[in-house]
Amino acid sequence: MIAPNSLFPAELTFASQCVAALRDAKLAAASAGGSFGWAEIERVIGEQFEAWDRDHFRGITEKVSERRGAKGKDPCFEAMAQLCGIDWRNCTADERGRLNNALKQLRAVTPSLSPEHLSNFASRWKAKYPSAELTAKTFSANWSLVSHTKTSKEAKIDHIEELSAQLARVRAEKNQLYPEDAQREDLNEPQLVRLRWLVAEESNLSSKLARIRGYG
Numbered sequence: 001m002i003a004p005n006s007l008f009p010a011e012l013t014f015a016s017q018c019v020a021a022l023r024d025a026k027l028a029a030a031s032a033g034g035s036f037g038w039a040e041i042e043r044v045i046g047e048q049f050e051a052w053d054r055d056h057f058r059g060i061t062e063k064v065s066e067r068r069g070a071k072g073k074d075p076c077f078e079a080m081a082q083l084c085g086i087d088w089r090n091c092t093a094d095e096r097g098r099l100n101n102a103l104k105q106l107r108a109v110t111p112s113l114s115p116e117h118l119s120n121f122a123s124r125w126k127a128k129y130p131s132a133e134l135t136a137k138t139f140s141a142n143w144s145l146v147s148h149t150k151t152s153k154e155a156k157i158d159h160i161e162e163l164s165a166q167l168a169r170v171r172a173e174k175n176q177l178y179p180e181d182a183q184r185e186d187l188n189e190p191q192l193v194r195l196r197w198l199v200a201e202e203s204n205l206s207s208k209l210a211r212i213r214g215y216g
Contacts, residue, residue, distance in 0.1 A: 125138065
């Protein structure tokens, strides 16, 4: 016999419900002048089990859903599924496995993987191979073959760095050609032409940087 202490709370609840239901059914049968045998006992316990099973497992399902919601969704999983034409809400275990395996490989080489990375890859893949199928395997097998890994933010940062480097070179050449204490009369015609170009280029690069940074 199982000791009451060893039962889980849910089992204790179920046992208590059965005892109460059997007692009520027995009293009802006695009041009606009927009998209360094994058939009635099985019926009552069966009804209690169905009710407990339904309510108990419904509660488990709700708790699991709450935990999944707390963890949050995986935007990359949803993005890859959508790009591959897969309904991630109703995909099979095999489809989900292929998507997760591909994402695991991509994150190993691109830790900051985002949906934009995947979208950029898909766009370039379609442009390069218009008739080729796009699958989870396509991503993991060709990730380094297609130029795709920079997001718009990363590309903006790289562009700013490139323009800043160009601007620094232009200013360095201009200062070397025409120091602050120099006079324009000291320059010959080719040097003056070069100086005018450097001044114009400095202004052009400064304006570009201001626009990209959002200052202008």
